[in-house]
Amino acid sequence: MVDYKDPKSTIAAVQVPSEGEAGKTGSWRSFKPVFNPEKCILIKSEKARCHICWMFCPEVAITKSRPPTINLDYCKGCGICSTECPHGAITMKKE
Amino acid sequence: MELKHESNSQATRGRHVEILTGNHAASHAARMARVDVVSAYPITPQSPVVEKISEFIASGEMSARMIRVESEQSAMASCISASITGARVFTATSANGLAYMNEQLAWAAGTRLPLVMCVVTRALAAPWSVWTDHQDAISQRDTGWMQVFCEDNQEIYDTVLEAYKVAENDNIFLPIMVCFDGYILSHTTMPVELLSQNEVDTFLPSFNSHLKLHEKIDEPVGVNPVTLPDPREGFPGYMEFRYRLQKTIEKAIDVFEDIERDFASLSGRNHGGVVRGYKMEDADIAIVGMGSASSQAKKAIPHLREQGIKAGVLTIRLFRPFPKARIREALKNVKQVVVFDRDVAYGLEGAISAELKSALYNRKHQPHVQGFIVGLGGRDFKTEHVIHGTKMAMEYAEKNEVPDETKWLGVDK
Ligand code: SF4
Ligand code: SF4
Numbered sequence: 001m002v003d004y005k006d007p008k009s010t011i012a013a014v015q016v017p018s019e020g021e022a023g024k025t026g027s028w029r030s031f032k033p034v035f036n037p038e039k040c041i042l043i044k045s046e047k048a049r050c051h052i053c054w055m056f057c058p059e060v061a062i063t064k065s066r067p068p069t070i071n072l073d074y075c076k077g078c079g080i081c082s083t084e085c086p087h088g089a090i091t092m093k094k095e
Numbered sequence: 096m097e098l099k100h101e102s103n104s105q106a107t108r109g110r111h112v113e114i115l116t117g118n119h120a121a122s123h124a125a126r127m128a129r130v131d132v133v134s135a136y137p138i139t140p141q142s143p144v145v146e147k148i149s150e151f152i153a154s155g156e157m158s159a160r161m162i163r164v165e166s167e168q169s170a171m172a173s174c175i176s177a178s179i180t181g182a183r184v185f186t187a188t189s190a191n192g193l194a195y196m197n198e199q200l201a202w203a204a205g206t207r208l209p210l211v212m213c214v215v216t217r218a219l220a221a222p223w224s225v226w227t228d229h230q231d232a233i234s235q236r237d238t239g240w241m242q243v244f245c246e247d248n249q250e251i252y253d254t255v256l257e258a259y260k261v262a263e264n265d266n267i268f269l270p271i272m273v274c275f276d277g278y279i280l281s282h283t284t285m286p287v288e289l290l291s292q293n294e295v296d297t298f299l300p301s302f303n304s305h306l307k308l309h310e311k312i313d314e315p316v317g318v319n320p321v322t323l324p325d326p327r328e329g330f331p332g333y334m335e336f337r338y339r340l341q342k343t344i345e346k347a348i349d350v351f352e353d354i355e356r357d358f359a360s361l362s363g364r365n366h367g368g369v370v371r372g373y374k375m376e377d378a379d380i381a382i383v384g385m386g387s388a389s390s391q392a393k394k395a396i397p398h399l400r401e402q403g404i405k406a407g408v409l410t411i412r413l414f415r416p417f418p419k420a421r422i423r424e425a426l427k428n429v430k431q432v433v434v435f436d437r438d439v440a441y442g443l444e445g446a447i448s449a450e451l452k453s454a455l456y457n458r459k460h461q462p463h464v465q466g467f468i469v470g471l472g473g474r475d476f477k478t479e480h481v482i483h484g485t486k487m488a489m490e491y492a493e494k495n496e497v498p499d500e501t502k503w504l505g506v507d508k
Binding site for chain 2 (some may be wrong): 011017059
């Protein structure tokens, strides 16, 4: 754990993102991400590594699991996962 | 291929002298510092710094990655991103290019990234000018960057190497500008002794970032989230970060001097630390300036001394952090100080003279200080201006006058 009182460990403002850090951002959503498992590379191949969606989601609403899951309580509907997924496995649908 | 062969041999050359412009002295220092990433946008008179680096990369003498961008704002943004990942980064700019970076400069300092940037000083438009003064660098003095001013090409090469060592010091982690006069140094050739690559590697070990993001590829973090007015559970507030920034930059004066001593014992060259005196031992009058202004002042000393005026020159090398205590120490025996600013803190006076007064205020020894604005937009700052200004200042001091309005030399009023 970082000691936040220790100036050496907080030279710059760094935040470990966590689910719900900014409240229940799920209420902001007008588009929701829909996961299409048949297109996700992790489903298509057991050996594949990806989790680009997990890496990019600013709300930590996507899990680093196989397959990834999306927590709609915190997903704010920004669409970044859908844009970044190289396999078109996440599509945005109007709520 | 032939080019590559020829240039690779340079990497193994020992210490040797080359005839270099100030710009190319900076490029060689960046090459020998084993910089990982360079991102810059061309602007006169800086462009040759980065052009030379791109030649080094093309010929295989330097393995840095060059990120080409469409503006200085993006150049600084790329430098910030690269530095966050733990890369050693270099850039260079001038004048309006530097002004265009302003917002990103504050991000770099607030994130405590040890970037090294050469600022080849040039007048800020408008009207458009490509010639030297110090307005561009001075206008960025409150961004949290350290700033050093150089007086010759050897000093540029040496200072870029020292700058990395100061910036990356684990008690510092702050960005630094190495400033030198456009054309007067940037395009003038002088002999510059380059150290051997081995010597540079010993002096400057690889950069160990405080963020260490490259070690945490599986644990993403957010850098610079919204930081609240007050600290909250486990996280400092905005003011705590800014307090640490100021306390750190205050410490940089000692660190800079230590590193200068290390560098001097390695290279045999000593640039005087944070301030440098010339004929100051017995001086009654100190003439203060930076970069080309101080070089010109030195030329006037023999003439002043011939006329019985015991003057010396105090060159301010480190402008940020402003070395108040070292300046007071250097001025403790003088009766009078004359400052030549190639900049204006518009609406006040020359920046150096204002800051010098604040360093002397509330102290027992308060010599008379008179500042002059000189040499803007490449206007020649001449020996006769130094002599004339010094004599004018002596008259004010004699009459105990401290005029409120600014005094300008060499301008058609
Ligand atoms: S749309 Fe995708 S990236 Fe955006 S918050 Fe929701 S899950 Fe995360
Ligand atoms: S980015 Fe797309 S392919 Fe990759 S894990 Fe996420 S959903 Fe699957």
